Amino acid sequence: MSPATLARGQTRDLLPLFAPEALRQSIPRAVGLIILGAGFYGFTVGLWRGLDMACYVALKTPLLLFFTLLITGLLNGMLGLLFGTGIGFRQSVLCQLLAFSLASLLLASLAPVTFFLALEAPPADSPEAASSHSFYLLIHTAIIGLGGFLAVVRLFGLIRALTPDFRAARLTLLSWLGSNAIVGAQLSYLMRPFFGSPSLEVEFLRKDMFNGTFYEAVWRALNRLLSEELTVVVLLATGALAALFLHSLLKHPTSKSNQQ
DSSP states (O other): OOHHHHHHTOHHHHGGGGSHHHHHHHHHHHHHHHHHHHHHHHHHHHGGGOHHHHHHHHHHHHHHHHHHHHHHHHHHHHHHHHHTOSOOHHHHHHHHHHHHHHHHHHHHHHHHHHHHHHHHSOOTTSTTHHHHHHHHHHHHHHHHHHHHHHHHHHTHHHHHHHSSSHHHHHHHHHHHHHHHHHHHHHHHHHTOOSSOOTTSOOOSSOTTTTSSOHHHHHHHHHHHHSOHHHHHHHHHHHHHHHHHHHHHHHSSOOOGGGOO
């Protein structure tokens, strides 16, 4: 499995990866892509607070994806049995491993941009540090969320090939998107810091990791930059755009014979 094959996301190229003889090569390569791609991106995320934080986040970002994969793979395997989608535990984990590998490629492609973003951001001891941290948190949350969203959606053709009908494929896609977003978001909060609050020391994990939620942190960051009313508008608009995109993707089923 090459990065180009994964990026194209064509079903005819990805289905052979599920053959038992191909798993010995495809799984280590997918894991390697996550470690390198997500680690490279994570390094640029933590660089704002210095090299120590950059190294911490370079290590934690792939770990975050692997922990999310472990939880959501098992969860979506059970949902597959419940919904009758035909995708069991093994296929669920393998499909999401491919999706996370693709997301890591997308993040790595943006790492040069986020590297210079970290270099040009106001330092943590500047008067603008609090607002810069809020912007930094929101922009990286958007990048990671969009990367994960596009990676899963890109593999919709593969999902359709593994499920008995369009309804099952649609349920599978929605459950994967929802579980990855919820589990990944809260795990990232538990494994913080990733961005490094300017008022707190650099450390690998926070001692109060169970205090609060990811969603509270995003809400506070938005309120620091925008009014409360505008924050609500931004969140509603983001949700509406995602819903419209999914609606356009899922409303026109195509036969499996026409899939790539």
